[in-house]
Amino acid sequence: MKPPSLSHSTPAERHAYVTAAWQCMHHCELCGKCHILRGRDPETLYADYIEGRRDYLDITLELRHQ
Numbered sequence: 001m002k003p004p005s006l007s008h009s010t011p012a013e014r015h016a017y018v019t020a021a022w023q024c025m026h027h028c029e030l031c032g033k034c035h036i037l038r039g040r041d042p043e044t045l046y047a048d049y050i051e052g053r054r055d056y057l058d059i060t061l062e063l064r065h066q
Contacts, residue, residue: 004017017056036064046059
């Protein structure tokens with residue numbers, strides 16, 4: 001599933017995407033989401049995307065390189 005573009009989506013649509021994309025699968029050995037988030041809240045980490053200030057991919061790449 002591709003993230004909604006900043007120019008053609010609402011904050012509610014972007015929030016729904018982030019919530020769905022980072023939903024815990026309760027299978028940490030295969031998922032890896034917890035490793036990337038490191039106990040942080042995805043809604044906080046992606047707040048700039050949700051509010052339309054930064055692209056989803058930019059934030060994701062930044063998280064992976066931390």
